[in-house]
Amino acid sequence: MNVLRRVAQWLTALPPPIVTGLLALTAVLLAVRLLGLTWLLAVNVPFSDQWALLTRLYNGFQWSDVAIAFIWQHGPHRQGLNFSLVLPAYHFSDWNVRWDSLWTACVQLVAGLLALRLRRRLLPAPWSLWDAVLLLAFWGVCTFETVIVAPNASHSIFPLLLLMLLLNVWLAAPTPVNHLAVAVLVVCLGFTGFGLTALPALMLVGLIEVLRGTGVRRQRAVVVLAAGALTLLAFLHRYQFVVSAEGFQVLRPDPTDYLRFMAAMLSHFQLMVQRPSPWFLYPVGALLLAAWIAAWLWGVRRLGRPAVERDGERALWQVCVALIGCSLVFALLTAYGRAQLGVGAAMASRYTALLLPGLLAVYLLLFRHRDRLGPLLLAMLLLFTVRVVPETREAYLLGRYYAGMKLCWLEQYRASGVVAAADARLQALDTKAQFQHGWLGRQAQWDLMEQQRLGPLAPGAPSEPLLRIYPQPCKLLR
Template sequence: MSLSSEPMPGRTAAPPAPGHGYASSILFGVTALALIFRFCWVVLKYAVNLFFYDEWNAYASLFERQPLWRVFVAQHGPHRQGLGVVVVTKLLYFAHWNSRVQAFTIASAMVLAMILATYLKIRAFGPISAWDIAIPVMFLGLGQWEALLGATGASPEAFPLLLIVAYCFAWIEGRGVIGNVAVLVIHFLLIFTGFGIFIAGITLLLFGLEAYHGAKTHARWRTRTPLLSLAIATASLASFFYGYQFNPSVACYHFPYHDPAAYPVFLGLMFANFLAVKQGVILASILGMGIIVVVSSLLVVHIRALWKDSSADRASMLIVILLGFSLTFSAATAVGRVCLGPEGGRASRYLTLLIPAFLGIYFSILAIRNHRKRVVLAGIFILLLLPSCVHQNHKEIEAFSALKQNWKQCYLAHEDIRFCDAEANFQLYPCPECIQMKEKLEFLKRNRLNLYSDSK
């Protein structure tokens, strides 16, 4: 399949906007390259070769020599490890367990997701335009630095983001049995990879709509294929729950929460944080809730479009996937983390899986056929995104990196976990004895791995 500058057939696209051509391509290319460079520079400068917090659990298979399929299905907190941890585990073997490899892998996954999202836009809406700088701005903001440099690992956010874009491709590019197989394979990878589990409901909805429209036309092949796919997708979801134990990962978890009003506030702060609105709680949460209303309204509109005809508008399918996933993820996050208080909604790591929602908003704008309205809304959208691009989060990034580096240097000098926790004012793991951290650090020393393998 070749890269086409024309929108794919079988959808109702907005006509191409003026500004296509070399100037728009150059603007997009310069913006994307600058943000990619900044993204990679942050990893190169601030990633520290030291297992931290959840990484001791995520990569326990390195010490225990587990087969990769066990790593894939292993549960960590509320989700399973899946593809991200498998890939990073394999790479760590070849890099003396240098945990900077994880940061570079996560950055690569996000950059690749941005490139694929750009290609997806070209296939669905036509050639690169000046407005498309919104895509690298959304995907490569440093507001999500915790997903890059923190302890979340590759599976919870970065790899689900990449797989979601690939999932969108499978739906709009696939044809017949091959297309359904591609969707089902990516669906399986997603539900086992971190918070990709929240794609499950979208898959069941889309196959259900296809079966419904097939039944309306009395075409057996249009009914049987999606019904079979629906059954396989359901079986994949059921396999996720085999041996699963619910683990919210926070001691304060309680549902329903004693203050129901805290849920929308938490959600609002999550979405406002994506736009780098960090001052105050009330105004930020109101702005965020406004975005949620927009996202929810667009989702309903495009589900209705698919209900009328599941194949008439592939743009609607993309928008439903993107908006539906992020809404489900954010709602589940609010349920699981609302007890941490309003500031919990501003966690940096949540931003990565809100990217699909904002990409869905952008695609909704591109689908508007009225040129003037489309241009005005695209301009407003980019203006709203710019603060998140300009905000570099360097203070937080530098402080976190310095704490890890100080702990590492302390331990290399003293080899005393509790002493270094106090000396560096930084806890590497809340309960070192629970995971035999001292024994693992001794193993790393004997084999010159991880923090003992280099000076970074």
């Protein structure tokens, strides 16, 4: 511990220009990695869930579809604001799903910038080398499944952006315009993917502020409560409970399955290493889960006291309670819907984006006491620095595999024009046996794209960048 303390003291004593330069270099490298992998591995072939989203365009596009896209349900969540934005873009790009990957990567970058702004707003200290933790986490490629494999920012990355934006707006002066912006963002957050998981904690913060706050801050809290309640009621209107995983049970025979699943989720999120041993899977995730629960309960307790604390301290706890609450509810709901698949299913990259709010809260609480907790911040920085290697490796290898699967299937389809034949041929070539029928669409869908010249069949569709490196994509499946 003494060694860590000395190193932490040395790092905090670095001159500001050096710190700023190191952060800028880190940011550039991470942005290049995220955008570069996305550019290389994103393929203009609809895949898996994208086919369900494109059904909104089967009968053509009308601007009235934008409103319908906002409330469109896909799986257990609705598509919300992101789908309203991307639907016309899909139409005008002739169903080029590759641009959706680039859009999602850019959304993730902006969410990271807003997280950094939250740190500067809540804890107004100069840039610190510890802030690299937020860059490494928010600008990572651990979200590759949502960005590259089956891009859909509505699932979790766009809700992450909305949550970061909402909390930044919450910290602004409570004016009528600010009240309106908060209300709009609450509605958009509740309807966009799993952003709904942030509403319980946000409404709890609002309720405590109504009981303990004063003046215009209490008025804004009333706005949050009203907007949250109306959003939940509107969300449940004609809602159908859907669990897109086989073997779902209302309650598992062993309820500890949920805890093990959550611990595995968090361990994978922190370490980006997949191993079957329970001694490896659970302890790290269980430690973070315990820290989240303890910090959340302590934050609620602090907010429940009479408002005698400084505004900055109260705002910090409000934000941390909202952030941790979002990640806890998301992890719990994911475990509830997927625990029957086993802990292996917990290590899916699409579950990582909405675990970032909880990590941000932990970082803020540690950074607040950075003079005393420098060794913990250093350990956190080292963990996420080391994590870069397995994270990048997993994203590249699996992203390349699925890109090869799409391109290989397209090659087979172009040779026969029959979806069933392409499916059968791909299944024979896929030595990893990961391909599932239906992932690359049905015959009627490809007939429609043939007729209207859409997607990879559009005239003048550019060659995929990956084909310049791997001109025989079927070899990537071996």
